[in-house]
Structure formats: C-alpha cells, structure tokens
Amino acid sequence: MKPDTLRRYETPHEDVSPVLSWWAGGIGIGLVLIVAVALVQPIGVSSQYVVLDGVLLHNVLPDVASKSPYLVKATEGWTLATYEFFFVLGIPLGALGAAIATARFTTRVVPVEWSRRFGSNPGRRLVWSFIGGFLLLFGARFGGGCTSGHMISGISQLAIGSFVFSTALFISGIITARILYRDGEMRC
C-alpha cells in the first residue's frame, strides 16, 4: 500500500481537500440547475423536510397533521412519490456513490475545526448538531428556501427575496463563525 493510502486510514479526521476543483463543481451544479429548469422547475431541498414531517405525522397522528394548513399545502396527498422528494432522495445516493468511488467514506463524528475549538467530545458535537439543524430548517422554512432554493435557484432567477435572504444568511453566518470558532487558529 502506498504511504498516501495508509495515511488516509490512520487519520481520525476526514480528508477535507476536495476532489473536484471549485470551477468544475460550480459549472456542474449550474448545469444541474439549468437542466432542472428546462425540464421541470428550479432545484430546492428544504421544503422536503416539511413533506417528510407531514407524511410521518400523518401516519401516526392523522388528525393533528390534517389540522396544519402548512403541512396540508406542502404535502399534497400525504405522499413521498413526487419529483421533488425523489430529487432530495437522490442527493445522499449520489454523495454515497461519490464517497465510495473516491474512498472518502468516513465515520468520524467530530469535525476537525470543531474539535480544535470545542474538543473531541462527541456528545457535545451531537447536541449542537441537533440545535444547529433545528435552526437551519426553522430558518429555511421561515424564509421559504435554503442554500439551494434561495441562493442557487433564486439568485439565478434574479429574485429579490433570494438576494435579501442570501445577504442576511452570509452576514449572520460570518459573524456567528467568527464568534464560535475564534480560538480555532491558535492551536494550529
């Protein structure tokens, strides 16, 4: 085995250097959007979290689910067999294929940059991952879209709401990251 391959299995953290260059990845994502707009509609992800919520809730407590006008509107007919849901389902499948093909499958729990600042305690990372995920989708549904729907699809359509959302997102994200990871560089 080459030393390079050996190192990959020994290191506790994932290999963070991308396989594709930014321009190739960017052109690829742009092309996916163009094909999607030509054939169906712009790409979007966050609405399908609501759809999955709605369908799951409707299975357990159909009365509660039917009382929410937002869930009723988001999940037409309480089904997951839609183009939109299958697009989102495709994301992990494609990522899994790419990770396996490039030997980048990893079971690490605590990311490098996180452990530099907050230590390698997995419990702490998981609790904050849940809180962060909650805020992420709460914010995305509040604003009507996420990085895919607002930033990539929305700005490509010159939608003013998407410019506003993306600007607010980046200002808030940059400030939060500054505060959260401020000591990260000291131990490099």
Place this chain on the structure above:
Amino acid sequence: MLMLALGLMLGAAFGALLQLSGASSHTKIVNALRLKDLTIMKLILMAIGVGLMGVHLLDLFGLANMKVKDLYLLGIVIAGVIFGVGFAITGYCPGTALAACAEGKLDAWVTVMGGLGGALVFAFIFPEIEESLLAVGRYGPVTIPSLLGTHGILIAAPLGIVCIWLAMRLPNPGGAR
C-alpha cells in the same frame, strides 16, 4: 414514474457534485464563513454565474420553468439570520447535510433530525405569523427585471460574468490539488 426517475438522477448528480467539491465538509463550510478558505464561496459564485446565464438564456426562448419565491422583507431577513447561525454551528446546509449523512458522518444525521424538528415546529407556528410578521414588506414574487421592466438576460448576462470573474479572482488556498 418517469418524473421520479428524473428527480432521482438530477438529485444524485447534485449530491455527487456537492460531495466531490467539498461542500459537505463542516471544516470547508466553517472556514469559508471565517473567510479563511474561500473554495466554497468560489464554488457558489461559479454555480450562480453559470445558472444566471443558462436560466435566462432558456427564458429568452420561453423554455424556462421559473418558480420565483416571494419577497416579505422583515420575515426573510429574520429567517436568513436564524439560518446563518445554524449554518455556522452545524457547518451544513439542508442539502449538504444529506450528502454528509451518506458519507457516514453521524453529526450530519443528527443535523437532519434537528432539521426535521425545526421544520415541523415552523409548520405549526406559520398560521400564527402568516398575517402579521410575514406580511411586513410583502411584495410577492418580484425579480430585478420585473421591477425594472427589462428582459432578464440583460441583467443576468453581465451579472453572471461578474460572478464568474469574482469566483476566479478570489484567493484559493485549500482547493483541489
């Protein structure tokens, strides 16, 4: 059935691109927000630059299926701020978290579970704020060309070129070797 297969294929292409470009890495996202490694910014600018020109070129020939999101000023600003905080904490967005799940990252699975919770809570809060908070500065699905009364390509083409130029000009430490 054909539509489901098409969705799965486009989604898989998107997921593979996110994974291969490093967008599903917490470290890459956080360092982009800390302005230490702008690879992800360059990636997004390039995607938007290509998207702007392609989508409006399709639109010029009446071939684009547009779906423009509503503008409701106050709500969208608050939403963007909340999203940004979550983005910096998790280092994932709703799409890249799914890609990271498939790579075996347990913190991404928990992020998705948190996300399902956040989306569900918002679904039940929505009726309470629909006619108050979300009505402040509500203008519907406005775009820059609709506001100026021009054709989209006249704005999309130069803006797309600016995005791609900016993507090329930003420094690139930590990119693909």
